[in-house]
Amino acid sequence: MIKREITVFYGPNGAGKTTIARYLATKNKGLHIQLDWYSSMQRGKEWYTKNNNREKINLLLGTLDAVVTKTRYNKIYLDGVLLYTFMFKMLEVWCKNNKINYKFVKLVGSEKKLAYRVTKRRKPRKNDWNKKLPKIYKHFTYPSSLEIDTTGKGISKVIKYLT
Numbered sequence: 001m002i003k004r005e006i007t008v009f010y011g012p013n014g015a016g017k018t019t020i021a022r023y024l025a026t027k028n029k030g031l032h033i034q035l036d037w038y039s040s041m042q043r044g045k046e047w048y049t050k051n052n053n054r055e056k057i058n059l060l061l062g063t064l065d066a067v068v069t070k071t072r073y074n075k076i077y078l079d080g081v082l083l084y085t086f087m088f089k090m091l092e093v094w095c096k097n098n099k100i101n102y103k104f105v106k107l108v109g110s111e112k113k114l115a116y117r118v119t120k121r122r123k124p125r126k127n128d129w130n131k132k133l134p135k136i137y138k139h140f141t142y143p144s145s146l147e148i149d150t151t152g153k154g155i156s157k158v159i160k161y162l163t
Contacts, residue, residue: 004068006095006102007162008088009079010142012133014114014121015107016150016158017079023159024077031073035060035080050084057087061094068098081133088142104142105162108134109151 007024009017018034025032035056060078067073082088088104095102111134141147148158 004074004076004098004100006064006076006078006091006100008082008091008102008104009077009107010082010104010145011107012109012114012137013081014117015109016117016155017107019155020107020150020159020162021077021079024162025075027163028075030075030077031067031071032077032079033060033063035078035082050086053082053084053087056080057090061090064094064098068100082142083136083140085142104145106137106141106145106147107150107158108137108147109149111135113151 007021009021011017021032021034024030064076067076092102094100114134148161150158
């Protein structure tokens with residue numbers, strides 16, 4: 001029996017979380033879940049609040065329960081903006097309870113390059129809260145996370161490193 005694995009990519013916008021998670025899921029016949037789709041931001045709330053993130057992680061854990069009971073995916077790749085320690089702890093506990101290997105990968109990079117990548121995707125907004133994320137992630141790393149600079153090495157080198 002093959003052991004299930006979950007890799008969680010987190011970090012500021014533009015670091016390559018979704019790009020890397022999608023690529024690895026495709027390459028390894030795994031499942032990609034984008035955590036930020038669970039956000040109540042979709043209903044007009046502020047996405048970075050603790051309550052919204054508690055709701056987001058609870059929805060994710062329900063989805064993961066369904067994945068492990070109803071599918072045969074052995075490799076699961078999550079990506080999103082995880083800002084609170086409780087989110088990581090809840091994921092860790094869930095993985096341990098379900099006997100699933102897990103790793104957290106923090107993707108970072110130069111603020112200037114990350115901002116450039118984000119502007120290539122969408123039109124920048126005034127008072128965009130996402131602009132604060134590189135500074136927040138300078139001071140926040142969940143223990144046992146692997147940290148990779150995607151702007152120094154480039155996303156393709158990061159993917160090679162992780163495969």
